[in-house]
Amino acid sequence: MVRPYTMKGHKRKKKSEEDKYDREGEEEEEVAEEQPDGFDEDDQGQEEEAVHEMEGIPIGPSDRNTKKPGVIFVLEKASLEVAKVGKSYQILNSDDHANFLKRNNKNAGDYRPDIVHQALLSILDSPLTKAGRLRAVYVKTEKGVLFEVKPHVRLPRTYKRFSGIMLQLLQKLSITAAGKREKLLRVIKNPVTQYLPVNSKKIGFSYSSEKLVKMRNHVATISDDMDLVFVVGAMAHGKIETDYTDGLVAISGYPMSAARCIARICEALEDKWDIL
C-alpha cells in the first residue's frame, strides 16, 4: 500500500488519443493521460501549488556540502508507463499486468519498472553517494518523461511501494518530503543536457560497444577535477541512443543488469577517490 500524502490544487492534464491502447472490449481499462515532456513557467507555478508530502521518502544521510568533483547518473529508457487497469491507475509491469498487456498487443517483456528500481537503489546505496559525491540522478522514461531524483532521497526498497511513488510522481509531477518544501523527486523539462555540467566527461554504457574497458583503469585516466556523467540503460532490451555522450564503453565482456553495471561504475570511482 502506498503511504499517505497530501495534495493541493492539482490540475489533470488532457488525455492523448494517440497514446491510448486499443480498448476494444476494454470498457474498464484505459491508458493514462500522456505524461508531459516537462512543464513551462506557468506549469511550474501550478506545480508550486501542488505540495505532495510522502512520509515514505525521508532524507538519507550524506555529506551534502562537499566541493569535490561529483557524479551524475542518467538512466535512459526507463519502463515507467501509467495505465488504468480495472478501476485504478498503475505502473505497468510484466508480472502483474501480463494479461492486460497481451490484450493490448504489447510485449509484456518490455514492461520492467523493476530495472529502474534496482538501478536507483544501486546508485543511492553506494558509498560514493553516502560520501556526497552524487550530484543528481536523471531518469528518462521510454515515453520521454524526464525526472530528477535528489541524491539524499531514501527510496522504498520494496517494489510495491516504489511503484506507488513512481505513480504519484508521474501523476502529480513532484514529491516532497513530509514537513519540508524541498522536492525530492520532480518531473523536469527535456532535454537532460541542460542540467549537465558543461565541462563534464559524459560516458555512455553498452554491452555492445566495441570499446571494452576495465572501469578502474578507465576512470583513472580522467582528470581529478572533472565532474562525471554516466549514462546507463534502464530497459530490458536494446541499446541506449544518446548524442550527448563522449562515446559508449563496455565494462564487461558479459551483459549485465543495469544495477550491476552501476555497482561496477561506483566501485571504480570509490577506488579512485579513496572512498571506503
Ligand SMILES: C[S@@+](CC[C@H](N)C(=O)[O-])C[C@H]1O[C@@H](n2cnc3c(N)ncnc32)[C@H](O)[C@@H]1O
Ligand atoms: C539490462 S541492460 C540492457 C540490456 C541491453 N540488451 C544491453 O545489453 O544494452 C541495462 C544497461 O546496463 C548497461 N550494461 C549492461 N551490460 C553492460 C556491459 N557489459 N558494459 C557496459 N554497459 C553494460 C547498459 O547501459 C545497458 O543499457
